[in-house]
Amino acid sequence: MSEQGSGHDHAAHAQSPSETIQDMLNAMNQAGWRITDQRRTLARIFAATDGYLSPKDVYDQLSVKYPSVSFNTVYRNLRMLSDMGVLEQFYFMDGGLKFKANCIKHHHHHLICTNCEKTLTFDYCPMKESLDLPGRYRILNHRFEIYGVCEQCQQDPSAKEI
Amino acid sequence: MSEQGSGHDHAAHAQSPSETIQDMLNAMNQAGWRITDQRRTLARIFAATDGYLSPKDVYDQLSVKYPSVSFNTVYRNLRMLSDMGVLEQFYFMDGGLKFKANCIKHHHHHLICTNCEKTLTFDYCPMKESLDLPGRYRILNHRFEIYGVCEQCQQDPSAKEI
DNA sequence: ATTATTGCAAACTATTTGCAAGTGA
DNA sequence: TCACTTGCAAATAGTTTGCAATAAT
Numbered sequence: 001m002s003e004q005g006s007g008h009d010h011a012a013h014a015q016s017p018s019e020t021i022q023d024m025l026n027a028m029n030q031a032g033w034r035i036t037d038q039r040r041t042l043a044r045i046f047a048a049t050d051g052y053l054s055p056k057d058v059y060d061q062l063s064v065k066y067p068s069v070s071f072n073t074v075y076r077n078l079r080m081l082s083d084m085g086v087l088e089q090f091y092f093m094d095g096g097l098k099f100k101a102n103c104i105k106h107h108h109h110h111l112i113c114t115n116c117e118k119t120l121t122f123d124y125c126p127m128k129e130s131l132d133l134p135g136r137y138r139i140l141n142h143r144f145e146i147y148g149v150c151e152q153c154q155q156d157p158s159a160k161e162i
Numbered sequence: 163m164s165e166q167g168s169g170h171d172h173a174a175h176a177q178s179p180s181e182t183i184q185d186m187l188n189a190m191n192q193a194g195w196r197i198t199d200q201r202r203t204l205a206r207i208f209a210a211t212d213g214y215l216s217p218k219d220v221y222d223q224l225s226v227k228y229p230s231v232s233f234n235t236v237y238r239n240l241r242m243l244s245d246m247g248v249l250e251q252f253y254f255m256d257g258g259l260k261f262k263a264n265c266i267k268h269h270h271h272h273l274i275c276t277n278c279e280k281t282l283t284f285d286y287c288p289m290k291e292s293l294d295l296p297g298r299y300r301i302l303n304h305r306f307e308i309y310g311v312c313e314q315c316q317q318d319p320s321a322k323e324i
Numbered sequence: 325a326t327t328a329t330t331g332c333a334a335a336c337t338a339t340t341t342g343c344a345a346g347t348g349a
Numbered sequence: 350t351c352a353c354t355t356g357c358a359a360a361t362a363g364t365t366t367g368c369a370a371t372a373a374t
Contacts, residue, residue, distance in 0.1 A: 032353095034347085034348050034349070034354070035348080036347075036348070036353090037347095038354090038355080039354095055338080056338095068355095068356070068357095069355085069356080070355070071339080071356095072339090072340080072341085072356065072358095073354075073355055073356070075338090076354090077354095089255065091255070093251070096338075097338085111296065111299055113299065114302060120295075120296045120299075121296075122293070122294075122295055122296055124294070126286075126288035126306060131308075132284075132286070133273055133282075134283075135312060135313065136312075136313045137273055137275065137282075137310030137311060137312050137313070138310050138311045138316055139308060139309075139310040140276060140309050140311065141309050142306070142307060142309060143305065143306070143307045144288060144304070144305070144307075145304060145305045146289070146299075146301060146304040146305075147301075147302050147303050147304060148299030148300050148301040148302050149299060150298075150299050151298045194328095195329090196329070196374070198328090198329065198330085198373070199372095200329090217363080218363095231330085232330070232331045233331095233363090233364080234330080234365080235329075235331070237364060238329090238330090238365090239329095241364095241365095258363075259363085259364095
């Protein structure tokens with residue numbers, strides 16, 4: 001669970017794990033939710049993960065500390081956190097719905113490893129160009145994602161999970 | 163195509179319904195599939211639709227002509243056509259998996275109406291810029307989609323389906 | 325005639341809901 | 350305390366599979 005080395009400052013906006021945890025707990029608080037020990041652990045799990053986690057991944061990790069945790073609760077908390085914008089959800093065509101901590105502090109897009117799903121952010125946004133779009137839609141939002149194989153997985157393609 | 167530089171020729175690449183039908187049937191043929199009457203109808207349905215269709219949508223439309231069609235068959239055909247690249251699948255966060263005819267003739271991106279899901283294509287692609295990406299990923303592909311409300315739905319928001 | 329395709333039913337997976345017991349503020 | 354949260358079990362939705370009947374080539 002260590003951070004990637006320094007060097008590129010693309011990650012200038014990346015939050016430290018403790019920042020992420022604090023953001024998530026603050027958001028829960030402001031929404032009037034109780035901070036249970038389990039939710040604290042949930043925040044810790046997402047703060048420590050670069051990539052996406054499926055409900056089952058989260059369940060498995062929570063199970064370590066709370067052997068009797070129910071899927072029910074996992075789903076509910078994931079959904080609630082997503083609705084609040086604290087988590088970001090994404091549907092992988094072959095892996096179903098997954099979640100990751102959402103940086104709500106600035107606009108950015110994602111570079112996603114198709115092998116291990118480790119995700120980096122970058123600031124370039126194609127929407128800032130004056131796009132000549134068809135059809136007079138009233139634009140609401142957009143999505144720009146780039147998929148590839150991260151350096152680590154290029155060297156060791158068998159390492160499916162980090 | 164036209165030499166007239168002015169005006170919007172965004173739809174220059176759009177295929178006519180009959181072209182789309184032919185493309186789909188050809189693709190099935192080349193893959194060694196039998197062209198059943200039902201699959202012909204399937205092609206017709208997608209050729210006539212601007213937006214995305216859920217398995218249920220397709221099932222409902224097929225049911226008109228084949229009252230005893232089974233979900234089973236719908237799913238199988240949708241999946242096979244997707245695997246072949248004839249259909250494009252997309253997971254809407256609140257509507258699940260949906261399908262639409264895929265233009266395999268040129269690279270483009272989508273402008274999607276969040277109300278009726280009518281989809282227009284445009285040629286601008288952010289990947290042609292020399293992007294300064296983090297992390298030395300080996301880039302495989304990308305996705306760029308813009309969401310908005312189409313002109314029609316802006317005027318009549320209650321018209322949920324076209 | 326031969327083999328792919330279809331429809332039915334049942335299996336499966338992922339996700340959601342109802343309610344009593346437990347827990348945080 | 351008192352309402353929120355949790356876990357269990359069961360319900361639901363979405364999708365896939367097995368197999369006999371059917372239809373395309």
